[in-house]
Amino acid sequence: MPLILENKNGKQFxxxxxxxxxxxxxxxxxxxxxxxxxxxxxxxxxxSWYDHEHAPT
Incomplete structure (x- = not known):
């Protein structure tokens, strides 16, 4: 589904x-x-974002 990022009252939705x-x-x-x-x-x-270095990305 396409999503749109909106800012409302300082929060992101x-x-x-x-x-x-x-x-x-x-x-x-x-x-x-x-x-x-x-x-x-x-x-x-x-x-490097994973808990182990050699994860496939």
Whole structure:
């Protein structure tokens, strides 16, 4: 799903639109945490970010 980063009252929010018929929308009702994955030309993640150095990235 495309996400937009919005700033409101000094806080940052990820905003998107989910159809009522999309089963992924139901998960927002029962989960307080989500995983957002960002891709792009600046999306390289160094293996040094992990708890062990030689993780595949």
């Amino acid at each position: 990820l905003v998107d639109h989910v159809s009522k018929l999309n089963p992924q929308g139901d998960s927002f009702k029962t989960n307080e945490e989500i995983l957002a994955i960002f891709q792009g030309i600046n999306a390289y993640i160094s293996s």
